[in-house]
Amino acid sequence: MSDMPWTDPAAELRADGPAVLEWAARYLAEVGERPVLSPVAPGWVRAQLPAHPPAAAEGWDAILADLDRVVVPGTAHWQSPGWYAYFQSNSSAAAVLAEALITTFGVQGMLWHTGPACTEVETLVLDWLAELLDLPSAFRSDGPGGGVIQDSASSSTLVAVLAARDRARRAGARLDDLVAYTSIDAHSSVEKGLRVAGLLSEQLRPVPVDADRALRPVALASMVEEDLAAGKVPFLAVATVGTTSTHGMDPLGAIGELARAHGMWFHVDAAHAGAAALVPELRWIHDGLDRADSYVMDPHKWLFTAMDCSALFVRDAAPLVDALSITPEYLRNTASGSGEVVDYRDWQVPLGRRFRALKLWAVIRRFGAEGLRTAVAGHVALAQGLAARLADDPRFELPLPTPLNLVCLAHVGGDEATEALLVALNATGRVAVSHTRIDGRYLLRLSIGQTRTTRETVDELWSLIDEHAPAA
Structure with missing residues (x-):
């Protein structure tokens, strides 16, 4: 091998790629035989590795050896068939191979101009996903809304919070007067999203649940009325389809009607359970989703697509763009200004974005x-x-x-x-x-x-x- 492998990546891939793929195949073939949770003590992994970086280039044989010696024993094996904890973070052969292709392209798809295929495959594959899940037509790309891939449901919810916050602010509301509502069993990302958006935890109202752990609409209505009477501005309601602790199913229709009546943004978190809507008999989980302004589900949980791939759908992208678009001169180009393309950097917090859609595209095609x-x-x-x-x-x-x-x-x-x-x-x-x-x-x-x-x-x-x- 050359002393400077970066000068000929094609040669290195041909020389070392088969060994790396064989290592990956062996790992997946044997993962069910390993202890699912790592038995190592804190600090063990770091203690097994050199304290300083190597001065000279090392070969893949040494890297793979340390994977076996150190990394595998220090890993919780989420891909084990014995993984029943939390929710899944699933992968598949299609996702593994597509991830290699994503890295091969190395696209920075911040603008349509910097990655036309990165953008258009994403738009297409999210329309595919909307069709597979039988989502409301408002979430398809042939209208003012559509889908976008984020890194996690936490980021997807944050984007919804930012859009809701700025819509309320543009309507004249003061930041300190805004209040949001969600179930006491909602994911912690809702509260974190509000905090990142500049609100206080106290501005999120935890709504009681019923015996099945579903948000109680009557309690929500009462809390909204109390806040209105106190001069507050209800701006966001978040419902959950399948809460993390119990899979509680919030009543989307009733919550959506309340949100609409009071001008609130209605966000639905179906990060894990949304995948169940692939099965026609289970689509009841989305009853009332037609009232939502935004909806998130994670293909990297129960759709075998591997971290990171979170699908956020919005009824209207304009509030996202209003909240998130900043365009210095170096990001201006003819295509973006034409109105004929979408620049997904305006639908997310970071500027940079990977070609994640290639992974979901490959999984849907292979399955x-x-x-x-x-x-x-x-x-x-x-x-x-x-x-x-x-x-x-x-x-x-x-x-x-x-x-x-x-x-x-x-x-x-x-x-x-x-x-x-x-x-x-x-x-x-x-x-x-x-x-x-x-x-x-x-x-x-x-x-x-x-x-x-x-x-x-x-x-x-x-x-x-x-x-x-x-x-x-």
């Missing part, structure tokens, strides 16, 4: 609509089957519904028994599970949606639960 539907429906069926097993076992309670693929359970022995079960399950190395607290009660969460999770791996999960759960 096909039927393949995606089959995979998602299969995960839901596995979760429902596990929930039925748990419900029939006197050692467990299912205190909440299981509408999709998240099962929340508690041991009848109380919080200590439930937590002991979680610790025991994770200690096996065969699975990773996580927990939440609802009304002070400790619940174990089982999210069934990893790319390689099958009936056999869920049967193993059940066997481990059966083995390690204390008697009733």
Whole structure:
């Protein structure tokens, strides 16, 4: 190999690419055999590696050796079929290969002019996604709105908050008078988005939920009326389709009507659960979505596309552009000024943007609509089957519904028994599970949606639960 490999990247790819791909293939083939959660202590990874950078170029053989020796033992294996914690961060062969192509192009698609394919493939593939999920027509690119890929649902929600804030400010509202509303179970990114947008945490009103952990519209209406009477300006309502803790399903129609009646921006967070709408029988999760101003779902969670790929859809892009567009002379060009193209840098916080759409485009093409539907429906069926097993076992309670693929359970022995079960399950190395607290009660969460999770791996999960759960 040349001492200066950067001078001939094609030669290095031909020489070392096969070994790197083989390493990746071996990792994915063996990932189910590794402890799902890393057993290393804090600081172990860094201690295994040199404190200073190498003076001379090193070969890929040395880099791959350190992956095996240090990085793999220090990794939580999100691609393991035994991953049931949090939600999934799924990948697939199509996403891995497309990611290599994204890096190969190295496009900085801030403007249409700097990456026509980067922009137009993104517009197309998000129209595809809107069709697959049967989203309202207002979210398609043939009107004033459309879709854009962000790095995460947190960024997508932040963009919605910024658009809502600036729309209210342009209408004459003072920043200090603005108030927003969301469920007490909403994701922390809603509060963080408000804080980044210059508002205080106190300007976000947490709305109570019902027994199924869905936001109560009557409570929301009462809080809005109280704020109006106090001279405040309601400017944003955020609903969740599938809350992180419990998969609570907020009533979109009722919330949307309240938002519309009071001139609020209505944002819907379906970061994980939105993928279920691929399955026609599960599209009830989006009932009332036609009232939303913006909507986010993450293909990198349950659509096998790998971090980072969050799809934000808006009814009208103008408020985003109003809030986020700054155009110095060096960003001006004829195409952008013509009105015939979209510059996605005006739909996001950073200027720079990767060719993320290539990854989603490849995944949809490699799976096909039927393949995606089959995979998602299969995960839901596995979760429902596990929930039925748990419900029939006197050692467990299912205190909440299981509408999709998240099962929340508690041991009848109380919080200590439930937590002991979680610790025991994770200690096996065969699975990773996580927990939440609802009304002070400790619940174990089982999210069934990893790319390689099958009936056999869920049967193993059940066997481990059966083995390690204390008697009733």
